[in-house]
Amino acid sequence: MIGTRPEAIKLVPVAHSLARAGAAVHLYFTGQHPGLEPAAHGLDAFPCTPLQQPGLPDPHEHVDRVANGLARIWKFRGPDMVMVQGDTSSALGGARAAVASGIPLAHVEAGLRSFDSRQPWPEEDFRIEIDRVSDLLFAPTSTSASNLISERCQGQVHITGNTGIDAGVADRGLPGKAPRHWPAGRFNILVTCHRRENWGVGFAAVSAALVELTRRPRIRIDVVLHPNPRVSEAMFEQLGHNASIRLLPPLSHAAMLEAMLRSDLILSDSGGVQEEAPTLGVPLLVLRDKTERPEGVEQGAMRLVGTDSRRIIASVDEIAGDRKLRANMSQQRFPFGDGQAAPRIAAAALQWLDREYRDRSEPRRA
């Protein structure tokens, strides 16, 4: 099940590992991010059913549409297992349809918790519901596995690492493989900001901080726009007039990783970027008050700064001005996995299916 760009990025390695292990992989593209193409992510070798359900202002309504659409398709013939990733409305819709159709469900990136239903909203609750009904739970870290165990989730838990790290990140992050091109004297900041909790007041405060930071002569700022037009229009409105800030269109994943590697510091509210930055060894200020990915903060690779302008400016000034702190935050760390999550997931899923269908003494569907 794939609905959004990050789900595509994180499921590419899983689809290929499953296929290598002998599974027949069928993709369902919900259409949550319209324009998301299997070929753009190297997924064109797999059969794909498009649902054509673009994301809606009310994510709960989108969940229902995806769930109903899939349940209709799977009424007569469904797969042996449904695999969903993360916490999107597509993932929850897929999970509900699998349960309604009696199909085993696997959840990739299970167990992440911010312990606050309001942030990320509605993803925290979506992920909890998916975890409760999954038969197989692929937790990226021991922290996420502990969350599942303390909530007494019924599914089988495996600690695998995050598949996002398999997706070209681990290779680039390996010592000696990360080319850093810092022009002397410059301090390059890369920014992404798209979370729903930050729409409105949050965006305005982040933009005000960026404008203030351009007054420092050393600082250069690149803002990568989100594919959601509502988000990119707000950024244009607030930053388009500032000649010292470059607004870049959404980048391919490879180009995004290169842009991260060329940066001295990243400011972002993205979930995936929180996993990638420590692996690439680039310091990160997280534009959120809470995170469901505390591992990078605990290891000193990133800091939570929220969207308060003064706090953002103070943190940037501190990191830009303190070589020792910057060197420490720039150390490569691998809190989210070693780049081998997908083969672990494929092996565990196929083993689980073999056992399940042997015990059920009924043939697998494919």
Ligand SMILES: CC(=O)N[C@H]1[C@@H](OP(=O)(O)OP(=O)(O)OC[C@H]2O[C@@H](n3ccc(=O)[nH]c3=O)[C@H](O)[C@@H]2O)O[C@H](CO)[C@@H](O)[C@@H]1O
């Ligand atoms: C609240 C939250 O965090 N939600 C999630 C959200 O995405 P998340 O917040 O990670 O979504 P983003 O849109 O920021 O996507 C991040 C990914 O896209 C890449 N990128 C970013 C910008 C760009 O121009 N080009 C590009 O390729 C990044 O390198 C990263 O790999 O969906 C994911 C998939 O279910 C989940 O794992 C996350 O938990």
